[in-house]
Each structure stands twice: as structure tokens, then as C-alpha cells.
Amino acid sequence: AQTVTQSQPEMSVQEAETVTLSCTYDTSENNYYLFWYKQPPSRQMILVIRQEAYKQQNATENRFSVNFQKAAKSFSLKISDSQLGDTAMYFCAFIDFQGAQKLVFGQGTRLTINP
């Protein structure tokens, strides 16, 4: 079964700093997507970034970028120039192209940006 592990339950940084959130996953599949979702106090689940496993180039979205290491099954999220509005729970998630194609979530990292 596929699993997603986020080893950092909580993180805290100062505004404008760079922070990296870790995620590892386990799968025997070769084709899949990886995601980072953000859940602010409003509870809404918001897509931050998506990475296709067949692409070697790391995905970027403005201040958000990933470090995708397929062989190591690692998918970390880097937030540059962090802002107060980045304060949220961040979930790593995985979906494969075979079988039931179900989205599997990690347990989340609570990120606090301090002024």
C-alpha cells in the first residue's frame, strides 16, 4: 500500500525566512503525481504545487518550489521569503496512475510564520 510520511509535525520560522517541509512516500509504481496542499485556519484545502513523477524538472510556483528525488522517494517543499499568510497546515499527498487512483495524504506539518 502507498504511504506518505511527513516527519515534522510542527515548524516555526520568522517572516521573510526560507523554510523547507519534508515528505517521503512509498510506492512500487513508476507513474504518479505528488502534491502539496495548504490548509489555513479557514479550513479550506488549497493546492500549492503539483509534480509529475515522469518530469525530471522540479515544479515551481512563485515562492514555492519542490525538491523531487524520485529514487529516494522524497518530495520536499521550499517556501522562500515566507509571509504571515503562509501560516497553515501543509499536507503532502500522492496519487498513482494504476489501481483505484486514490489520493493518499500525509499527516501534515503545522507551519507558523512569526512577525
Place this chain on the structure above:
Amino acid sequence: NAGVTQTPKFQVLKTGQSMTLQCAQDMNHNSMYWYRQDPGMGLRLIYYSASEGTTDKGEVPNGYNVSRLNKREFSLRLESAAPSQTSVYFCASSEQGRDTQYFGPGTRLTVL
């Protein structure tokens, strides 16, 4: 374009009561999902519908039923609510099964 909408936003039930959570999407997506989120945990899949007319069990289906009413709507029913079903429920949709899922705002359900 409202995306994914859910009703109600909050609900309190007594043990044994029944209720239906409603979900609708206006993105013409084929696949729809119901998740629950408990404290300290990520989202867990309850049921999903890969396409109109089909539904399948997810990771935690016990105590729930679903109906894919049409392409837009996917409802979740609790026939006899239990305190263990106290949770936040999210509906999501995607164009196809492996595509990006977009989430509704969630329903906070408390069962006393």
C-alpha cells in the same frame, strides 16, 4: 464559477440521527470524493465516484452511504450517526481519477 460547494457548513447531531451532506461542483469534473479529517491526521477517503453512475469504497466506508445523483452532485449519508463520526468532512472533485483534486470548504459535524 463557485468550484466545489458543500452544505451545511456546521451540523450537530444526536447519536442515532441521520443526515445527508450535500456536495456539488460546477467544473464539469467526472470524479468526486468524500474525505474525513480527524485531529492530528491527514484526510482519509470515505467513498469516491470515478464517473457518473459509479461509486466505490475508500479507506473508511463503514457507517456511510453515498449517491452520485448526477455529474454535478455527490451526497454522503449517515444513516445512524455515532460519536466516532464526529469529524470535518470534505468533498472534492477532479477531471479524471488521477488529476488534481479541488476541495470544498468542509462540513464540521459533531455527534453527541
